[in-house]
Amino acid sequence: xxxxxxxxxxxxxxxxxxxxxxxxxxxxxxxxxxxxxxxxxxxxxxxxxxxxxxxxxxxxxxxxxxxxxxxxxxxxxxxxxxxxxxxxxxxxxxxxxxxxxxxxxxxxxxxxxxxxxxxxxxxxxxxxxxxxxxxxxxxxxxxxxxxxxxxxxxxxxxxxxxxxxxxxxxxxxxxxxxxxxxxxxxxxxxxxxxxxxxxxxxxxxxxxxxxxxxxxxxxxxxxxxxxxxxxxxxxxxxxxxxxxxxxxxxxxxxxxxxxxxxxxxxxxxxxxxxxxxxxxxxxxxxxxxxxxxxxxxxxxxxxxxxxxxxxxxxxxxxxxxxxxxxxxxxxxxxxxxxxxxxxxxxxxxxxxxxxxxxxxxxxxxxxxxxxxxxxxxxxxxxxxxxxxxxxxxxxxxxxxxxxxxxxxxxxxxxxxxxxxxxxxxxxxxxxxxxxxxxxxxxxxxxxxxxxxxxxxxxxxxxxxxxxxxxxxxxxxxxxxxxxxxxxxxxxxxxxxxxxxxxxxxxxxxxxxxxxxxxxxxxxxxxxxxxxxxxxxxxxxxxxxxxxxxxxxxxxxxxxxxxxxxxxxxxxxxxxxxxxxxxxxxxxxxxxxxxxxxxxxxxxxxxxxxxxxxxxxxxxxxxxxxxxxxxxxxxxxxxxxxxxxxxxxxxxxxxxxxxxxxxxxxxxxxxxxxxxxxxxxxxxxxxxxxxxxxxxxxxxxxxxxxxxxxxxxxxxxxxxxxxxxxxxxxxxxxxxxxxxxxxxxxxxxxxxxxxxxxxxxxxxxxxxxxxxxxxxxxxxxxxxxxxxxxxxxxxxxxxxxxxxxxxxxxxxxxxxxxxxxxxxxxxxxxxxxxxxxxxxxxxxxxxxxxxxxxxxxxxxxxxxxxxxxxxx
Numbered sequence: 042x043x044x045x046x047x048x049x050x051x052x053x054x055x056x057x058x059x060x061x062x063x064x065x066x067x068x069x070x071x072x073x074x075x076x077x078x079x080x081x082x083x084x085x086x087x088x089x090x091x092x093x094x095x096x097x098x099x100x101x102x103x104x105x106x107x108x109x110x111x112x113x114x115x116x117x118x119x120x121x122x123x124x125x126x127x128x129x130x131x132x133x134x135x136x137x138x139x140x141x142x143x144x145x146x147x148x149x150x151x152x153x154x155x156x157x158x159x160x161x162x163x164x165x166x167x168x169x170x171x172x173x174x175x176x177x178x179x180x181x182x183x184x185x186x187x188x189x190x191x192x193x194x195x196x197x198x199x200x201x202x203x204x205x206x207x208x209x210x211x212x213x214x215x216x217x218x219x220x221x222x223x224x225x226x227x228x229x230x231x232x233x234x235x236x237x238x239x240x241x242x243x244x245x246x247x248x249x250x251x252x253x254x255x256x257x258x259x260x261x262x263x264x265x266x267x268x269x270x271x272x273x274x275x276x277x278x279x280x281x282x283x284x285x286x287x288x289x290x291x292x293x294x295x296x297x298x299x300x301x302x303x304x305x306x307x308x309x310x311x312x313x314x315x316x317x318x319x320x321x322x323x324x325x326x327x328x329x330x331x332x333x334x335x336x337x338x339x340x341x342x343x344x345x346x347x348x349x350x351x352x353x354x355x356x357x358x359x360x361x362x363x364x365x366x367x368x369x370x371x372x373x374x375x376x377x378x379x380x381x382x383x384x385x386x387x388x389x390x391x392x393x394x395x396x397x398x399x400x401x402x403x404x405x406x407x408x409x410x411x412x413x414x415x416x417x418x419x420x421x422x423x424x425x426x427x428x429x430x431x432x433x434x435x436x437x438x439x440x441x442x443x444x445x446x447x448x449x450x451x452x453x454x455x456x457x458x459x460x461x462x463x464x465x466x467x468x469x470x471x472x473x474x475x476x477x478x479x480x481x482x483x484x485x486x487x488x489x490x491x492x493x494x495x496x497x498x499x500x501x502x503x504x505x506x507x508x509x510x511x512x513x514x515x516x517x518x519x520x521x522x523x524x525x526x527x528x529x530x531x532x533x534x535x536x537x538x539x540x541x542x543x544x545x546x547x548x549x550x551x552x553x554x555x556x557x558x559x560x561x562x563x564x565x566x567x568x569x570x571x572x573x574x575x576x577x578x579x580x581x582x583x584x585x586x587x588x589x590x591x592x593x594x595x596x597x598x599x600x601x602x603x604x605x606x607x608x609x610x611x612x613x614x615x616x617x618x619x620x621x622x623x624x625x626x627x628x629x630x631x632x633x634x635x636x637x638x639x640x641x642x643x644x645x646x647x648x649x650x651x652x653x654x655x656x657x658x659x660x661x662x663x664x665x666x667x668x669x670x671x672x673x674x675x676x677x678x679x680x681x682x683x684x685x686x687x688x689x690x691x692x693x694x695x696x697x698x699x700x701x702x703x704x705x706x707x708x709x710x711x712x713x714x715x716x717x718x719x720x721x722x723x724x725x726x727x728x729x730x731x732x733x734x735x736x737x738x739x740x741x742x743x744x745x746x747x748x749x750x751x752x753x754x755x756x757x758x759x760x761x762x763x764x765x766x767x768x769x770x771x772x773x774x775x776x777x778x779x780x781x782x783x784x785x786x787x788x789x790x791x792x793x794x795x796x797x798x799x800x801x802x803x804x805x806x807x808x809x810x811x812x813x814x815x816x817x818x819x820x821x822x823x824x825x826x827x828x829x830x831x832x833x834x835x836x837x838x839x840x841x842x843x844x845x846x847x848x849x850x851x852x853x854x855x856x857x858x859x860x861x862x863x864x865x866x867x868x869x870x871x872x873x874x875x876x877x878x879x880x881x882x883x884x885x886x887x888x889x890x891x892x893x894x895x896x897x898x899x900x901x902x903x904x905x906x907x908x909x910x911x912x
Contacts, residue, residue: 086888093882096491096875100439103471103482105454108142110479111135116472117167118465119186123208123215123227125472125479126184132158132172134184136229138210139470139481146213151180151234160248160267165362166423167463169252170232173245177269181250182232189226191216196224238278238293243270247312249321251364264318266335268309272297273321273333275340296339301331311358313367316381320401322367324348324358330369330379334399343398348377350408359419361426361442363520365503366406368428368442370416376430378407378442382506406501407445411438418461422468426522427489429462429471437462437473441489443522444500448489454480488875496527496882512846512857514866514876525879527886529846533856534890537770537838540763540852541831544771545778546824552775553782553823558808560636569783576776584840587769592760592841595768599758600666601654605647607686611729612646613639618725621718670758670853673751680750681740689732697728756851761843764852770837778827785819786812818905825898829891835860859887 113127118139126136132150137143152158152174160173173179196202202209202218209216214228248267263278276295282288300309300323310324321340323331328349333340348355348369357370367379384402414432421428426443435456439449453459458475465472468489473480494500499508502522510532513524552572556565595602616639620628661679662669669675697705705724709717789812797807813820835858843855844865863884870877 086885089881089885089888093878093885096488096878096882097493098487100449100484100486103449103451103453103484105473105480105482107454107478107480108137109477110137110142110474112460112476113474113479114161114461115163115167115170116461116463116474116479117163117184118463118470118472119227119229120466121188121217121225121227122465122470123217124186124229125481126229127474127479128161128163128170130158130161132161132170134170134232136213137479138208138215140208140215141210142479143210145210145215146229148232159244160246162248162250164250164252165360165364165421167466169250171248171250171265173240173248173267174237175244176239177241177243177245178237178239179245179248179250179265179267180237181235183230184232185230187228187230191224191226193222193224238276240265240267240274240276240295241269241272241297243272245269247309249312249314251314251318264314264335266312266314266321266340268300268312268323269297271300273300273323273340275321275333275335277318298333298340298342301329301342301345310355313358313360313364315360315364315367317364320381322379322403324355324367324369326354326356328353328355328371330367330403332381332397332401332403334401336399341398343401344403346379346403348379350375350377350405356415357417357419357430359421359428361421361428361503362423363426363503363522366426366442368407368419368421368430370419370430372415374410374412374414374416374432376407376409376411376416376419376440377405378409379403380406380501380503382504406503407442409440409442409445409447411440411447411450412436417459420462420464422464422489423466424464424468425490427464427468427486429464431459431462431473433457435459435473437471439471439484439486439489441492443490443502444492444494444498446489446492446494448486453482488878490523490525491875491879495525496879498526500524500526510848512862514870514879523875525875527859527879527883529848530857530859530862530883531886531890532848533838533842533846534832534858534860534887536763536850536856537766537834537842537858538828538831540767541770541774541834542824542828544767545774545827545831548771549775549778549823549827550782550820553779553786554808554813557783557786558804558812564636569780572776572779574776575772576780578773579836580773580834581836581840583769583773584837587765587837587841588761591768592765595765596667596758596760598654600658600662601650602764603683604654604657605650607690608650608653609643609646612642612649614725616642618718618722622715622722625714667758670751670755673749677744677749677751678737678740680755681743681748682736684750684754685736685739686732689736693728693732697724754851756849756854758853759843759845759855761841761855762851762853763842763856765841766838767852769841770831770834773834773837774827774831777830778823781823781826782816782820785816785823788819789815818902821905822898822902825894825902828894828898832891832894833860833887835864839864859883859890863887 110127111129114130115128116125118125122139124136124145125139126134128134132152134148136145136147138145150158151172156174156176156178158172159175162171163169168184170182170184171179196216197211200209200211200216202216202224204218207218214226217225217227219225246268248265250263250265252263259282261280263280265276265278267274274295274297276293279292279294281290307326310326313322313324314320315322319334319336321333321335323333325331328347330346330348331342332344332346334343349371351373353372355369356372358367360367365380368376369379370376381401382404384397384400411430412432412434414434416430417433418431419428427439427441427448430438430440435453435458437451437453437459438447440447453473455473455475455478459473460475462471462473464470468486469484471482471484499510501508502511502524510526510528511524512526512529556568560568620635620638623631658664658666661682663675669679708720712720793811793815794807797811798804802810838858839861842857842861844857844861845855846857847854849856863880866876867880870880
């Protein structure tokens with residue numbers, strides 16, 4: 042339909058189909074884009090959650106199977122769970138195929154009619170077997186396996202392995218088909234017993250052995266400790282390769298001391314080497330733990346501690362993998378983990394004694410109450426700090442000792458006859474042994490060290506004096522505990538954000554207020570794009586500049602920087618008061634020059650700082666602030682002044698703007714403009730003197746009572762520290778906060794400004810009491826967006842923070858953030874490992890922290906908007 046328009050041009054009254062199509066297409070495209078954005082975010086969350094979820098999954102119920110076998114004192118498996126072997130009380134080694142429980146081969150014991158086996162010991166990694174004999178000697182043998190990869194054509198004629206039956210046993214060897222074509226042949230290596238070595242003339246009733254290096258090394262030492270009659274014998278075996286040839290020579294040096302005769306009734310329960318070869322602990326059934334120091338010329342009994350809580354008897358004892366924790370189980374179902382720590386580090390730990398001859402103490406670091414029945418056996422994992430604990434009813438509990446978490450509890454089919462349990466090298470199989478039977482079950486405990494307490498609780502790690510939050514994903518040895526607490530990373534993220542916001546928020550907001558409310562439109566049009574261009578600088582460049590340029594300058598001019606924090610703002614405030622002293626006609630005439638006068642304050646204040654800082658450094662910090670912090674020498678007054686001056690400034694500002702504001706208003710109403718300007722200047726000078734004097738007096742008081750800021754607020758100075766990160770990261774955040782804040786201030790209606798000025802308010806009063814409250818929702822959004830940028834920043838904190846995961850508010854110390862940890866460790870983490878999944882959990886936590894911050898920001902922004910709408 043067409044009609045004549047007023048101008049005489051015939052126009053269509055219906056919307057063209059192209060416009061309709063464009064509108065429909067645009068609306069659909071926007072909807073798809075919005076839904077796609079939400080779906081992409083949710084997909085990221087699902088990927089993070091799906092990768093981290095296995096860390097908290099419970100293991101499935103074990104499926105046991107049993108087969109006949111002799112009574113063993115020690116049991117072990119090969120790494121592929123194909124061969125199971127056991128050693129009886131006579132030292133005879135029996136080998137079985139685990140698939141069918143079929144006996145393979147037996148190796149006789151080295152005992153004879155003249156000497157009988159009286160003690161046995163198997164290393165935690167199930168690779169070294171030690172036998173003690175009735176004549177006071179001992180022998181050692183290595184338990185090893187031989188693996189061969191074969192093609193199907195190379196198999197013996199009578200060996201048939203298929204996909205349906207992948208395992209076959211022939212002539213003491215086990216053949217296993219894997220990956221479709223290859224076959225692995227596994228057999229145990231016949232043990233070769235070492236020559237007998239004598240530890241004394243009486244029978245060896247208990248023995249422990251520790252090999253400290255590879256048997257092929259040019260020079261190595263091993264250690265053996267044994268109870269020989271009424272004595273404790275400690276032997277050091279030195280093994281050296283001859284200069285000519287390939288022969289090795291061994292020498293045994295033995296030292297002895299008497300056992301504690303008060304505990305001799307019934308014989309000892311266990312003998313264990315702990316903390317390497319430095320200590321030996323004898324556990325007695327009555328609950329006494331006798332610790333012998335082995336570092337001297339001869340073993341020395343230095344401590345007798347009670348290993349029981351609430352009385353009873355000890356029924357089982359065994360060390361964990363790294364031999365720094367001794368687990369002791371009693372007849373009430375309780376298991377206590379004992380660590381050996383320096384006595385000076387155990388002030389906050391309840392111990393049985395207050396002092397020992399060697400300065401160490403046995404400390405109960407872990408406690409587990411598993412059942413009400415006596416503990417029968419304890420066995421350590423070969424892979425981590427997991428242990429298998431069996432009570433007298435046969436209930437088998439798998440616990441991760443470091444975090445005191447019970448991973449799995451099950452009744453094994455051997456029941457109350459269970460004598461011991463053991464793990465395979467990969468913790469994939471658990472074996473239980475009784476008199477005449479063996480039981481075996483697969484295990485699926487992929488991440489035993491992961492739990493809520495691991496990631497967010499304080500954990501008592503071996504070698505630490507108390508429970509702590511520690512992130513240490515790698516270690517020098519395979520026996521070290523994994524330390525995966527996320528709290529140091531969360532703390533580092535919050536610390537970086539705090540210092541960055543302390544630097545960026547005041548500068549960005551004040552700059553936005555000045556350019557929006559006091560700067561001319563033409564000058565603002567030039568200044569704002571320049572500030573916004575700062576956001577385009579790559580963060581890696583800023584981190585590089587911070588680490589290589591700013592860090593050395595900050596270290597050499599530390600007090601100048603700290604002094605400038607006070608002197609520069611004071612110079613601007615002082616310049617404003619001096620400007621008000623000018624005659625009114627000159628103030629109006631020189632209005633355009635005010636900006637240049639303020640800009641000139643910056644170099645002048647920096648010049649004053651460079652002159653004041655060396656004087657203060659000489660008076661308060663012995664001429665070098667960094668050395669004063671690190672050395673701990675000199676008076677503590679200067680450190681307290683550094684802390685108290687900014688606090689006093691905030692206190693005085695609060696008093697001026699709060700309780701004393703009404704008094705100032707009354708005086709302003711009674712004075713002329715020039716008189717009030719003089720009053721304001723005198724008030725500023727008096728407040729400045731009061732700040733300094735009060736800080737000095739309080740510093741003297743705190744120092745006189747023995748307090749030092751270097752022990753609480755300041756630590757050692759590191760060139761990569763929080764102050765450096767605050768400067769560099771604040772530079773990244775300032776453009777974002779400034780731009781959004783300026784736009785929010787500009788969005789305030791001009792009518793509000795005009796109304797305020799028309800009522801007689803000054804431009805500053807109009808800004809602070811009308812414009813800023815109206816724009817508060819936008820200002821708060823700007824701060825929160827800057828906060829999100831600071832939380833997720835990676836390269837600046839990676840290069841300038843030092844990457845030390847410590848929980849310390851010290852501004853001169855380093856830290857590590859969640860984002861920096863992801864950047865440095867994720868590329869090297871093994872896929873599917875606990876470390877790998879923990880990093881995904883850290884990424885999820887970073888996402889949640891940002892989500893919480895943005896959610897809180899949105900609620901606050903809505904509240905401010907409602908209040909602003911009432912103006």
